[in-house]
Amino acid sequence: MxxxxxxxxxxxxxxxxxxxxxxxxxxxxxxxxxxxxxxxxxxxxxxxxxxxxxxxxxxxxxxxxxxxxxxxLASQQKTQEHLVSKLIDNAFSGSAARLVMQALGNHTSSKDEIEAIKKYLNDLDYK
Known part of the structure; x- marks a missing residue:
């Protein structure tokens, strides 16, 4: 649809x-x-x-x-992608980095979440 x-x-x-x-x-x-x-x-x-x-x-x-x-019927992945894109554009002037820094500053992340974020960022360096 x-x-x-x-x-x-x-x-x-x-x-x-x-x-x-x-x-x-x-x-x-x-x-x-x-x-x-x-x-x-x-x-x-x-x-x-x-x-x-x-x-x-x-x-x-x-x-x-x-x-x-x-x-x-709405895909979780597509809905989340759409909402995050709108949020980045509307609230953070298109800066994904500002969104991430705000999110990490406002919420306590577990050690596992921080490790997953670090791994994701490291993997991006190699693409």
């Missing part, structure tokens, strides 16, 4: 996509239960957002049984 590449999910849609990317196929009830673990949300609001996401082409809905099952 080519239109999904140009659609920027809202914050609420992105939260739902994160759940679907992690869990796979889910009912609205399953998504809602996960959402309410860290924020207040009404079931009908979750349902409406997921219906709108289906209309936008971000998710698909299987209606073959009584309980409708939703799954992500």
């Amino acid at each position: 080519s239109s999904q590449n140009t659609i920027k999910p809202t914050e609420s849609e992105l939260e739902i996509l994160q759940i679907l990317w992690e869990k796979g196929n889910c009912t609205v009830r399953e998504v809602h239960e996960i959402l309410t673990q860290h924020k207040e949300a009404g079931y009908t609001t979750t349902l409406k957002i997921m219906q709108l996401m289906q209309e936008k082409g971000l998710v698909k809905r299987d209606t073959s049984s009584k309980t409708h099952i939703y799954s992500a």
Whole structure:
């Protein structure tokens, strides 16, 4: 679906996509239960957002049984790439280095994450 590449999910849609990317196929009830673990949300609001996401082409809905099952159509990789590109362009004047430095300055990274970042940077030197 080519239109999904140009659609920027809202914050609420992105939260739902994160759940679907992690869990796979889910009912609205399953998504809602996960959402309410860290924020207040009404079931009908979750349902409406997921219906709108289906209309936008971000998710698909299987209606073959009584309980409708939703799954992500939007690729996690492509969505993240699009959002990071927009963030770099809009908030960091096109500088990926400024984004990385801001991210590392604002959040504590584990030793394993720092090692993975160092390895990634070293691998870039050889390309």
